Amino acid sequence: MTSINIGELRAIPIISVREVFPGDSVANLIVDALVLGGLRFHAGDILVVKHKIVSKAEGRTVALDSVRPSAAAKSFASKNGSDARVVELAMREAKRLVRKKHVLITETQHGLVCANSGVDVSNVDGGKTAVLLPADADRSAAIIHRTLKQRTGLYIPVIIADSFGRAWREGLCDVAIGVAGMKVIYDYRGKRDSYGYKMHATEEAVADELACVAGLVCGKDSRIPACIIRGYVYRRGKGSARQLVRPAEKDLFR
Amino acid sequence: MTSINIGELRAIPIISVREVFPGDSVANLIVDALVLGGLRFHAGDILVVKHKIVSKAEGRTVALDSVRPSAAAKSFASKNGSDARVVELAMREAKRLVRKKHVLITETQHGLVCANSGVDVSNVDGGKTAVLLPADADRSAAIIHRTLKQRTGLYIPVIIADSFGRAWREGLCDVAIGVAGMKVIYDYRGKRDSYGYKMHATEEAVADELACVAGLVCGKDSRIPACIIRGYVYRRGKGSARQLVRPAEKDLFR
Numbered sequence: 001m002t003s004i005n006i007g008e009l010r011a012i013p014i015i016s017v018r019e020v021f022p023g024d025s026v027a028n029l030i031v032d033a034l035v036l037g038g039l040r041f042h043a044g045d046i047l048v049v050k051h052k053i054v055s056k057a058e059g060r061t062v063a064l065d066s067v068r069p070s071a072a073a074k075s076f077a078s079k080n081g082s083d084a085r086v087v088e089l090a091m092r093e094a095k096r097l098v099r100k101k102h103v104l105i106t107e108t109q110h111g112l113v114c115a116n117s118g119v120d121v122s123n124v125d126g127g128k129t130a131v132l133l134p135a136d137a138d139r140s141a142a143i144i145h146r147t148l149k150q151r152t153g154l155y156i157p158v159i160i161a162d163s164f165g166r167a168w169r170e171g172l173c174d175v176a177i178g179v180a181g182m183k184v185i186y187d188y189r190g191k192r193d194s195y196g197y198k199m200h201a202t203e204e205a206v207a208d209e210l211a212c213v214a215g216l217v218c219g220k221d222s223r224i225p226a227c228i229i230r231g232y233v234y235r236r237g238k239g240s241a242r243q244l245v246r247p248a249e250k251d252l253f254r
Numbered sequence: 255m256t257s258i259n260i261g262e263l264r265a266i267p268i269i270s271v272r273e274v275f276p277g278d279s280v281a282n283l284i285v286d287a288l289v290l291g292g293l294r295f296h297a298g299d300i301l302v303v304k305h306k307i308v309s310k311a312e313g314r315t316v317a318l319d320s321v322r323p324s325a326a327a328k329s330f331a332s333k334n335g336s337d338a339r340v341v342e343l344a345m346r347e348a349k350r351l352v353r354k355k356h357v358l359i360t361e362t363q364h365g366l367v368c369a370n371s372g373v374d375v376s377n378v379d380g381g382k383t384a385v386l387l388p389a390d391a392d393r394s395a396a397i398i399h400r401t402l403k404q405r406t407g408l409y410i411p412v413i414i415a416d417s418f419g420r421a422w423r424e425g426l427c428d429v430a431i432g433v434a435g436m437k438v439i440y441d442y443r444g445k446r447d448s449y450g451y452k453m454h455a456t457e458e459a460v461a462d463e464l465a466c467v468a469g470l471v472c473g474k475d476s477r478i479p480a481c482i483i484r485g486y487v488y489r490r491g492k493g494s495a496r497q498l499v500r501p502a503e504k505d506l507f508r
Contacts, residue, residue: 113422167421167507168367171459205425212466253421
């Protein structure tokens with residue numbers, strides 16, 4: 001059955017994206033890969049890109065051999081069986097240490113709370129290079145969004161995703177660390193549900209849920225760095241991943 | 255274009271499910287709604303059901319007029335402009351109080367950490383009735399899974415989803431509170447990525463990500479209580495939503 005059902009959401013993996021180098025345009029790489037696969041963007045599509053391809057294109061990588069870990073980083077690493085150079089990078093990228101136990105939970109410059117400030121060594125080049133988060137992933141998303149407009153003529157919202165751990169729950173889920181072209185939270189408050197009851201406290205983090213879809217179709221160890229989401233009725237707007245970060249004064253778990 | 259792309263994930267909303275009453279079989283309601291809509295399950299499908307329909311079918315609702323709030327519930331409610339009867343129910347459903355500020359964050363009997371123990375008054379009957387979480391959502395999922403097998407002959411994993419707030423991040427995302435028929439976490443640890451680097455700390459909470467897909471296609475205030483996820487290659491197994499709950503000894507944010 002290939003007919004499309006009303007209200008159906010589709011997530012189409014973008015494969016055969018070529019190896020990424022510093023200075024590359026992620027938008028161009030993706031459009032090229034789509035052409036290669038006989039695919040194209042449709043009006044209404046959203047693009048979700050895993051952050052690693054963005055970081056690589058922006059040169060946000062560090063050769064681990066070049067990193068001289070501090071005494072603090074060495075001490076933490078030796079106690080926890082981790083790589084002192086990665087710990088060092090995580091500390092450098094952190095604005096604040098949230099928890100320091102068997103794992104380093106930090107707040108990044110962007111306000112993201114995650115393990116190791118998002119510093120990652122898998123899926124790069126066999127463990128010689130660490131990938132940092134994009135310096136400003138909202139800006140990265142805006143550039144991709146703009147370039148897609150130029151190349152395709154279409155307005156395509158862009159989400160940059162990374163997989164984060166959560167409090168209280170096991171396993172990682174993808175979240176939106178950069179967004180352009182759409183609202184990140186859909187606010188049901190004040191709306192009436194189908195029974196006429198006024199809803200409250202129902203702001204849905206749709207950009208994070210869209211990031212999760214990429215988590216499912218892109219996986220972790222594959223060469224599928226992005227996907228198209230088709231059929232989701234997003235709200236246009238100046239969305240920013242920073243709007244998904246809870247302000248300190250509302251944060252009960254600092 | 256109606257062709258299906260390789261690796262594509264599809265989420266098909268299940269509409270026209272009739273009003274649910276205590277004693278109803280959720281599996282039967284859903285199969286009936288599919289038939290009505292000219293749809294059917296395919297081999298490989300996953301069913302994600304929003305918890306409210308399950309709670310209602312199991313009679314896990316409470317008439318708010320019948321609730322006599324304690325002094326503690328009244329005091330908290332008056333300070334925070336909330337309904338004392340809902341606060342009372344949230345306290346009764348809680349095993350442990352995690353945070354008590356402008357909102358009550360509790361740990362439920364199932365170990366779930368969420369606002370108000372998951373007690374909800376929207377989407378019921380105009381605010382007269384509160385809906386509690388299913389008493390044992392893994393068991394609820396198992397019953398739906400079994401009944402679907404009987405009615406369709408197919409092995410359909412079942413996820414029961416509710417939308418929860420998160421630490422550090424704004425907005426709600428759906429999570430899996432009950433699961434049957436599939437593994438909830440996909441463990442990439444020990445696997446090699448596409449560059450041959452051995453990955454660690456990459457356990458993905460796929461059941462939560464699948465729940466998020468339902469968050470997107472079912473929305474909050476619509477009468478779409480479930481969706482089919484097609485095209486996701488799940489791992490069969492005795493999955494349980496309890497495996498997604500971080501054990502106390504590993505929890506850094508108690």
